[in-house]
Amino acid sequence: MVLVLPYVQFNRCIVYLFPLLAKEIGTVHKKWANRLPVALIYPNTYSVAVSNLGLQIVYNLLNAYEGIVCERFVYPDTGSSFRSLESGRALCDFPVICGSISFEEDYTRLAAMLPAGRVEPFAEKRAAFIAPGSPLVILGGVAVFMNPEPLAPFADVMVIGEAEGILASLLTVVEQCAGADRKDVLQQIARQCQGCYVPSLYTVAYDDLGRVEQVTAPPGIPARIKKVIAPPQERAGHSQLLSPEAELNMYMVELGRGCSRGCRFCAAGYIYRPPRLWNSEAILKAFAERPASVDRVGMLGMEMAHSETLDTIAQYLHTNNCSLSFSSLRADHISDKLLSLLAASHLKSVAIAPDGASERLRRLINKGLSEEDLLSAAIRLAEVGIFHLKLYLMIGLPTETNQDLEEFVNLVKKVQQALLPIGRKRGRLTEISLSVNSFVPKPWTPFQYCSFGGIDTEQATGEQSTAQSVMALKQKIKYLRKALTKVPNFRIKVDRPERVLQQAVYARADRRIAPLLLDVGMGRLTFKQALKQYDLSSWQYAVRPREGDERMCWEVVDHGLKPGYLWKEYAKSMAGQFTPPCETTLCRRCGICGENPPS
Numbered sequence: 015m016v017l018v019l020p021y022v023q024f025n026r027c028i029v030y031l032f033p034l035l036a037k038e039i040g041t042v043h044k045k046w047a048n049r050l051p052v053a054l055i056y057p058n059t060y061s062v063a064v065s066n067l068g069l070q071i072v073y074n075l076l077n078a079y080e081g082i083v084c085e086r087f088v089y090p091d092t093g094s095s096f097r098s099l100e101s102g103r104a105l106c107d108f109p110v111i112c113g114s115i116s117f118e119e120d121y122t123r124l125a126a127m128l129p130a131g132r133v134e135p136f137a138e139k140r141a142a143f144i145a146p147g148s149p150l151v152i153l154g155g156v157a158v159f160m161n162p163e164p165l166a167p168f169a170d171v172m173v174i175g176e177a178e179g180i181l182a183s184l185l186t187v188v189e190q191c192a193g194a195d196r197k198d199v200l201q202q203i204a205r206q207c208q209g210c211y212v213p214s215l216y217t218v219a220y221d222d223l224g225r226v227e228q229v230t231a232p233p234g235i236p237a238r239i240k241k242v243i244a245p246p247q248e249r250a251g252h253s254q255l256l257s258p259e260a261e262l263n264m265y266m267v268e269l270g271r272g273c274s275r276g277c278r279f280c281a282a283g284y285i286y287r288p289p290r291l292w293n294s295e296a297i298l299k300a301f302a303e304r305p306a307s308v309d310r311v312g313m314l315g316m317e318m319a320h321s322e323t324l325d326t327i328a329q330y331l332h333t334n335n336c337s338l339s340f341s342s343l344r345a346d347h348i349s350d351k352l353l354s355l356l357a358a359s360h361l362k363s364v365a366i367a368p369d370g371a372s373e374r375l376r377r378l379i380n381k382g383l384s385e386e387d388l389l390s391a392a393i394r395l396a397e398v399g400i401f402h403l404k405l406y407l408m409i410g411l412p413t414e415t416n417q418d419l420e421e422f423v424n425l426v427k428k429v430q431q432a433l434l435p436i437g438r439k440r441g442r443l444t445e446i447s448l449s450v451n452s453f454v455p456k457p458w459t460p461f462q463y464c465s466f467g468g469i470d471t472e473q474a475t476g477e478q479s480t481a482q483s484v485m486a487l488k489q490k491i492k493y494l495r496k497a498l499t500k501v502p503n504f505r506i507k508v509d510r511p512e513r514v515l516q517q518a519v520y521a522r523a524d525r526r527i528a529p530l531l532l533d534v535g536m537g538r539l540t541f542k543q544a545l546k547q548y549d550l551s552s553w554q555y556a557v558r559p560r561e562g563d564e565r566m567c568w569e570v571v572d573h574g575l576k577p578g579y580l581w582k583e584y585a586k587s588m589a590g591q592f593t594p595p596c597e598t599t600l601c602r603r604c605g606i607c608g609e610n611p612p613s
Contacts, residue, residue, distance in 0.1 A: 034060060035099060039305055040255040042073070043100055044083040050189055052076055053098065053108035053131075053149075055087040057115060057123035060099075063088045065262035067314065068155060069114045070254045072177045076112070081189055084112075087131070089123050096130050105131025106147045109192045113169075115155040118520035121164055124153075125528070126535030128168065135532055137170050137214055144191050144199060152184075159241055160281050161457045161568040164520055166213035167528035170196070171203055173210060174571050175242035176271075180209040204235050209242035216570065218525065224554045226524070226565045238572040241285070244271075250292040252300035256308055264339050265308045267300045268292060269315035269323060274596035275344075277369070278380045278587050279408070281456040284580075285573055287606045288598045291318060294326040301330050309336045316340035317347055328355045342367050342406065345383050345391035357398040364395050365404035371422035375411055377590045379461075385425055392429045396436045396444045403433070403446050409490045410453040410468035410483075410511075412461065413588070419490060423497040430501055437503075447505045450494060452487050452514040455556075456521055457568040458575075460583035466518040466556040467511070477553045480515070487511035516541055518556035524567040526550065576605035 035041050054073055056063035063069055063086070076084035085098035087105060097103060105111065111133065115124055128135040133149060141148035153165055154173030162172045173180050184207045191199050204212040215235050219228040231237055251268035272286030283289075292300075304311070311331065313319070319327070328351070331338055338359035343352070345366045356364070368388055370376035376383050392403055407422065430446060437443030455464045465474040467483020474483070491508050498506060520527070530544040539547060560566070562581035586593060598607050 034257065034259060037259065038064070038255060038257040039308075040070075040074075040253075041100065042077040042084070044077065046083055046101075049081055049083040050110060050192060051103075051108045051146075052082050052084045052110045052112060052188075053087055053105055054084050055105070055111060055113045055124070055127055056089070057113070057120040057127060058089050059091055060088045060257075061259050061261045064255050064257045064260045065266075066114070066116060067251060067253065067266055067268065068116065068177075071251060072112065072114055072154070072181075074254045075177055075181050076185075079185060079189070082185070087127065089127065096127070105133055109144055109146050109149050110188055111149045111151045113151070113153045113155070115153060115157040115165065117157060118164075118517045120157070121520050121531050122535035124165065124535075125168060125531040129532075129536065136167050136528070138167070140170075140196065142196055144194055144196055150188065150191055150196070150199065152188075154180075156282070156285070159571060160285055161521065161523075162211055162213070162571065163525045163567045164523040164527050164531065166525040169213060170200060171210055171212055174239045175209045176244040178244035178247070179242040180207070183207045184210055209239065211239040211570065213525065218567070220524075220526075223558075224524075224526075226567050226569075229565075229570060238570055240572045241574065243288075243290075248296060248299060249303075250296045250300035251314075252303055254303075256305065262312060262339075264310040264312040265304045266312040266314055267297060269297065269313055269319050271315070273315075273318060274598075275318075275382075276380050276583075276593050276595060278378075278460040278583060279369070279411070279453060279456070281459050284458045284575070284604075287573070287575075287596070287604065289318070289596055291315075291320065291323070294322055297323065297326055298330070301334075304334075309334070311336045311338055313338065313340040317342060317344040319352075321349065321351055324349070324351045324355055328358065331355070331359060337361070341365065342404075343391070346387040348391050348394060353394060353398045356395070356400070360399070362400060363402035363404065364400050365406060366391055366395075367406035368422070368425070369406060369408050370411060370418075371407060371409070371414065372418035373421070374590065375414060375418050377592065378413065378587050379411065380587065380593055382592060385428075388425060389428060389432055393432050393436070396433045401442055401444055403429070403444055405429075405446065405448045407448060407450050408453045409450055409494075410466065410487050412464045412468055414468045414490075416490075416493060419493055420497070423494065426498060426504070427501060430504065443503050445503045445505070446501075447507065448494075448498070450491060450506065450508040452509055452511050454514060454518045454521055457566065458573060458580070460580045460587055462522070462566065462580065463560040463562070463584050465559050466515065469557075471559045474553075474557050474559050477551050480552045480557050483557050484511045484515060487514075515552055515556055519552050520555075522566075522568075523555045527555070574604075574606040579604050 056069050076082055085100040087098055090096050134140045144150045150170050152171045153169040158172050159174045187203050200212045203210050215231055217230045221227045253266045270291035272289035273283040274289040277283055342365040369381050370379050433444040455461050467486050469483050473479055530548050533539040533544045534541055
């Protein structure tokens with residue numbers, strides 16, 4: 015389904031905004047006089063936007079500057095006007111626009127929001143001088159520093175890394191940019207601001223297969239942009255905006271950034287290196303900011319928490335009569351203290367992620383979970399009162415076969431049988447739900463070289479293999495549905511491989527895809543029509559296998575990984591070899607910690 019932005023409603027009454035903000039905690043209202051107006055756009059609806067911790071952090075960082083007034087724009091619900099939440103102004107009233115993008119699915123919405131706000135979407139066509147209606151457009155967020163290229167033509171500047179480490183130097187230039195010559199400002203940013211990528215200064219050449227052949231930049235402009243991480247903070251990242259309309263209606267606290275496990279499919283485990291965990295003191299300072307009226311606390315990164323941190327959380331929840339929420343747990347990281355914390359929180363639903371269907375695949379992806387780990391976790395969780403166990407599974411991993419899927423089916427049946435006596439004893443059976451998701455090869459992971467759909471390299475030759483990859487996923491979904499249909503107290507939810515194919519295309523796309531994103535986002539063309547219109551193919555981005563020496567378009571970003579490291583990890587995965595978790599004080603494998611690892 016194509017979402018079309020409601021362009022024609024700029025003059026509608028904006029009363030609909032006020033009930034949202036009347037319920038919101040943390041809204042910043044500033045007068046515009048003698049301040050630089052900055053629009054902060056998030057390409058999803060309000061309920062999703064106000065649940066995004068990264069957006070909240072940027073919103074407060076920008077408004078912390080006395081000379082800036084920052085107001086938010088979100089993708090409007092049907093029938094809503096496209097105006098700023100705080101004052102109801104149009105996007106074209108702002109000389110600076112910042113965008114935060116977290117997911118590939120948001121690319122088309124981001125592209126459409128610019129013309130919907132009467133702003134020229136393509137940077138090269140904007141006026142020579144920065145002003146309202148011809149703004150400086152700055153894009154950031156995790157999707158941008160994973161692969162900036164699909165959105166590069168829309169951006170004057172792209173922020174590569176975490177905002178806390180970049181905004182201070184960038185804003186010293188931006189605060190003076192209104193009315194300035196665009197080229198002069200961009201040159202200054204590119205030369206002076208660490209972590210800032212100016213796409214218009216880079217020329218990309220491609221070969222006949224669409225592979226990157228050469229990237230050139232002017233003298234004095236860095237060939238690659240080094241990612242910037244946040245400097246040490248006294249207080250853990252936490253919610254600064256709260257609303258009952260939020261998709262995640264809770265007070266969120268970060269337990270850390272990144273992950274030490276090194277799962278080979280997970281981009282966050284590589285682009286957020288080195289992994290950083292907040293200490294208990296920083297977490298307590300974040301807890302101290304919680305409004306007394308909010309008693310549900312969400313933990314981000316719970317699966318990596320140390321024992322000391324769990325003690326801190328448990329004591330806080332007990333003292334303040336708060337309930338706990340989190341996304342998922344590692345099945346081999348469920349301690350007695352964690353179980354006690356779950357019991358005290360009266361949590362009824364918990365998710366664990368096998369991710370790979372078999373032990374062989376879990377070795378391949380470096381997940382390292384055995385069947386015994388998963389069974390033990392399910393039993394222990396049920397015994398402390400969990401009534402709903404969620405399982406996350408990926409299909410379409412490289413080398414996956416029906417034998418792997420058969421092993422997973424047997425595992426589900428074993429889990430169901432193991433939980434049955436626990437449920438009968440307490441008078442309520444545990445419900446199991448399975449979420450089946452098609453694997454998407456992501457940049458900056460060892461699996462960035464793989465084909466979507468899990469088909470062999472020999473099969474992934476030419477456009478016809480795209481249909482084969484989608485069909486292979488559909489057949490696996492059909493197999494799982496049929497094999498699990500008679501399991502009691504069980505539900506299965508699957509994605510649509512055709513839709514996931516679009517995400518796979520966007521994930522590894524280059525800047526040539528930008529016109530497609532705009533036309534699809536504005537509802538002028540379907541995805542398939544736009545591919546044909548711009549002589550692009552799903553195969554070249556999603557299915558075509560990559561070689562170890564291929565230059566990737568996203569390598570304009572420098573995450574600090576040693577050349578060839580990801581290819582070596584890919585080879586290890588195919589050999590079923592395990593890579594130990596990061597140990598930042600000792601490990602030198604990937605090259606990010608270097609000679610001076612973080613303390």
